[in-house]
Amino acid sequence: MKTSLFFAAGVLLLPTLTTAVVDISWNVSNVPASGLTHIGFPFSIAKAPHEIGYFFLQQFTFVNDEPHISGQIGLQPRPDSSKNGFTIGAVFSSYIPDATTNDTNCHIGARGGAGVTCSVDFLGWYDAGYTLHVYKARGTMWTATVVNNKTDLETHVGSYTLPSDKGGIAGSQQGFVEYTPWDPGSPTYTSVTFETPVTVTPGSEGSLGDAREYGVARGRLTFRVRGLQKGLKSALGSNK
Numbered sequence: 001m002k003t004s005l006f007f008a009a010g011v012l013l014l015p016t017l018t019t020a021v022v023d024i025s026w027n028v029s030n031v032p033a034s035g036l037t038h039i040g041f042p043f044s045i046a047k048a049p050h051e052i053g054y055f056f057l058q059q060f061t062f063v064n065d066e067p068h069i070s071g072q073i074g075l076q077p078r079p080d081s082s083k084n085g086f087t088i089g090a091v092f093s094s095y096i097p098d099a100t101t102n103d104t105n106c107h108i109g110a111r112g113g114a115g116v117t118c119s120v121d122f123l124g125w126y127d128a129g130y131t132l133h134v135y136k137a138r139g140t141m142w143t144a145t146v147v148n149n150k151t152d153l154e155t156h157v158g159s160y161t162l163p164s165d166k167g168g169i170a171g172s173q174q175g176f177v178e179y180t181p182w183d184p185g186s187p188t189y190t191s192v193t194f195e196t197p198v199t200v201t202p203g204s205e206g207s208l209g210d211a212r213e214y215g216v217a218r219g220r221l222t223f224r225v226r227g228l229q230k231g232l233k234s235a236l237g238s239n240k
């Protein structure tokens, strides 16, 4: 059976073959009322299969767009295609209607609805650790980059401009491990480590909730989640 659970939180139900199998919440403390001007989400996906399927992502909400989920950013493994490294995809979206873009990495539309989606494939190494940064470029224009933690090499993911009433990034949301196309037999083994979000705002600290088996994965796949050292949560899973 093909099921969509991604929007099961009640925002919007789309018929899609994408299914969330793990969820994890994040918080940042002492966020100004106007929201954060920067947030970074570190991920390690060293053991992810080099194929289309998994999407490791964190969502965020902009001030004045509550209680909606305003957007997401994450990493998608890709098939190997180069001798100079492995290909990894980064995706940055907004679901806010009237979001606009001139960025060549971006197009109008997000998950079959309104918004903007930006994506880039870059060469990297799975064991590097990557930090996905979202920051205010100017006005209500937001830019995302992916930074290789080992080399500090930064890749532009995309930019979009939000309607003028939207503020900075609010202090909590949740992320997911998703798998596409969903079929209970399809996911191959993976593991991912979510780290606490980072921000340049002085006095603000990130934290992570416990990752949980989510939706149809609960009790059906062997997705396991565990806390590592402080601030690191990993999700491991496969159906075999």
Ligand SMILES: *[C@@H]1O[C@H](CO)[C@@H](O)[C@H](O)[C@H]1NC(C)=O
Pocket (backbone or CB within 6 Å): 100, 101, 102, 160, 161
């Ligand atoms: C796109 O480019 C046009 C023309 O330069 C500019 O007026 C507009 O503000 C730009 N939009 C975004 C979203 O950057």
Ligand SMILES: *[C@@H]1O[C@H](CO)[C@@H](O)[C@H](O)[C@H]1NC(C)=O
Pocket (backbone or CB within 6 Å): 040, 042, 043, 044, 128, 129, 130, 131, 149, 195, 198
């Ligand atoms: C990657 O860099 C971020 C931001 O500096 C840091 O918070 C995180 O701990 C680093 N993770 C790894 C695996 O190096």
Ligand SMILES: *[C@@H]1O[C@H](CO)[C@@H](O)[C@H](O)[C@H]1NC(C)=O
Pocket (backbone or CB within 6 Å): 025, 026, 027, 172, 207, 208, 209, 210
């Ligand atoms: C984030 O904050 C909310 C509300 O204050 C709380 O319910 C939740 O447990 C917090 N989560 C984390 C990861 O600290």
